[in-house]
Amino acid sequence: MRITCPLCGDRDRREFYYKGAAVALDRPEPDAGAEAWDEYVFLRDNPAGETRDLWYHADGCGAWLEVRRDTVTHAVLEARLAAEAAR
Numbered sequence: 001m002r003i004t005c006p007l008c009g010d011r012d013r014r015e016f017y018y019k020g021a022a023v024a025l026d027r028p029e030p031d032a033g034a035e036a037w038d039e040y041v042f043l044r045d046n047p048a049g050e051t052r053d054l055w056y057h058a059d060g061c062g063a064w065l066e067v068r069r070d071t072v073t074h075a076v077l078e079a080r081l082a083a084e085a086a087r
Helices: 034-042
Strands: 002-005 009-012 017-021 050-056 064-070 076-081
Touching: 002 064, 002 076
Parallel strands: none
Antiparallel strands: 002 009, 017 050, 050 064, 064 076
């Protein structure tokens, strides 16, 4: 898989560190109980199709990117700086 860093250009996926989904998770209250915390820590959606993920360009410029990709075809549809995506 290739990711086009907005600062460095087209790069191999191995230059990047995968952080996870770019959507915020609802963190339980500290006293929510074991079941709520188990679900928060271990249960994640595993969608087939388009996702938005956070990737860190560890072996490059050090930028955080929001990458829109298709988990079925492995196609990278868009990559942009995470700071710009948050606007």
